[in-house]
Amino acid sequence: MAESGQRRAAVDSVLRARDIDRAQASTVLDAAYAEGQLGAQEYHDRVASASTARTVGNLARLTVDLQSPAVFSENPPSRRPRRRARAEYPAHTRARSSDRTATIEALDTARADGQLDADEHAALAELATEARTLGDLSTLVAELHQRPDAPTKPRVRRDPRRLVVIALASVAAVAAFVVTVRDRAEPPPVTHYNSAAPLVLATPSPTTIAGFLHIRDGLDAKFGNAVVDAITCHPEYARLTREATGQGSFSADYTYYGGFQRSTGAMPVRARATVSIDLATVNTDALAATLADAATTLSVPDGKVQHFSIAADTTTKRPVITIHVGNEHSQSGFLTTTLSGELIRAHPYEEK
Incomplete structure (x- = not known):
């Protein structure tokens, strides 16, 4: 039990805080201030720290000494243990476009719920676009609450007839490619378009x-x-x-x-x-x-x-x-x- 608690504390110390986590911490601080546990200045300082907290561990330290309704500590954000699939690809396996897309979607979710700021999101999304391996992608989302499932190897049943079909399909594809190349006498004409500046509709800041x-x-x-x-x-x-x-x-x-x-x-x-x-x-x-x-x-x-x-x-x-x-x-x-x-x-x- 003690080791389990230590593992959870270690995870929470680096797990990115979401806006909902910051809001929960602020709710605890509000209750503590109303009950007289905190003075005005200390309450203000803690609320300010909660609004800029980067990790769940940072938030926990702001409320650990309080007697307050268990709004925050009763249901702390935690990572569900993930079972490693038996046929999961090794980290050095090349990533597909769909793997990069899934990672970027996870980063978008993290940006939306406050785990990442705009600069972090932009930097990580750019790295995801250029990532070559599954390990590279996994590293980018290791600290996030929601992470895409790792791709797994399909179970392939050995069937001699299937191998014959694949071989015939490969031969046909090569033949079609050769015919296409021979028939292409001239490259297609290049059409040039005058690019227009995109229309951007500004949205006023919510704090105005x-x-x-x-x-x-x-x-x-x-x-x-x-x-x-x-x-x-x-x-x-x-x-x-x-x-x-x-x-x-x-x-x-x-x-x-x-x-x-x-x-x-x-x-x-x-x-x-x-x-x-x-x-x-x-x-x-x-x-x-x-x-x-x-x-x-x-x-x-x-x-x-x-x-x-x-x-x-x-x-x-x-x-x-x-x-x-x-x-x-x-x-x-x-x-x-x-x-x-x-x-x-x-x-x-x-x-x-």
């Missing part, structure tokens, strides 16, 4: 009021309403949870990158106490002003909005907006308002 309105309108268009359980807006993307369409007892997670896509196929049971929040009730004029003045309000030099969330307060269960501001020197602060824009609390940056 324009981006928030874009997401809210998109929700209404896709689902018929803009009701969510919680939403967190980052500069490049947003994550949200809402009632699963047509299945009120379950919830579904979505990632927004200019459009909505399911983060996972899982649909956890939706707690009865879950508070639904209609984003149409947000005072967007007040939110725009708060976002614009947040860095000044929180005394963060050259600060920018790192992310803001709309969710039910862990204590009052009332919907609130929490805005986090930071700069490149790790100076940060946060504030909380009602949906109508009234300030509830603010924790500005203070020089230590």
Whole structure:
């Protein structure tokens, strides 16, 4: 048992953290702050660390000393043990195009759920495109939660008739190739096209009021309403949870990158106490002003909005907006308002 725990800890120490893992850690920290386990500054520091944590191990260290609901520790992200197939190809086996595609799809999933940032994703995807062996591809996804299954050797039954068919097919293919080459007197004419610049439709950043309105309108268009359980807006993307369409007892997670896509196929049971929040009730004029003045309000030099969330307060269960501001020197602060824009609390940056 001890060795099993040590192995899991070793895996978690390098396993990439997803946005959902960071959100779970932040939920634990919220509960601990509400219960008085953490002071305001310590709570703020830990939340800031959770928002930038790279591994599951980093997140675990932020909550290991807390007495709080087992939101994070009860169901920690873990890797299911993978059974090595008997006929699995060795690592030096050449990779096929389909193997590279499967690896890139896994990297895309990791980018969407926050395991990789944009630069890491681009670099790893480029390496996957140029990978020559299955071992090269396996190394690129070794630290990810979802990894493509390794290709396995098919079981081939020896059949003399099948060998004859293959031989005849090979002869026919060679003959067709020779005839084709002989008949090709001239190369086909080359047509030149004038390349046009691609049309790029810019999507506003979700941490701006324009981006928030874009997401809210998109929700209404896709689902018929803009009701969510919680939403967190980052500069490049947003994550949200809402009632699963047509299945009120379950919830579904979505990632927004200019459009909505399911983060996972899982649909956890939706707690009865879950508070639904209609984003149409947000005072967007007040939110725009708060976002614009947040860095000044929180005394963060050259600060920018790192992310803001709309969710039910862990204590009052009332919907609130929490805005986090930071700069490149790790100076940060946060504030909380009602949906109508009234300030509830603010924790500005203070020089230590």
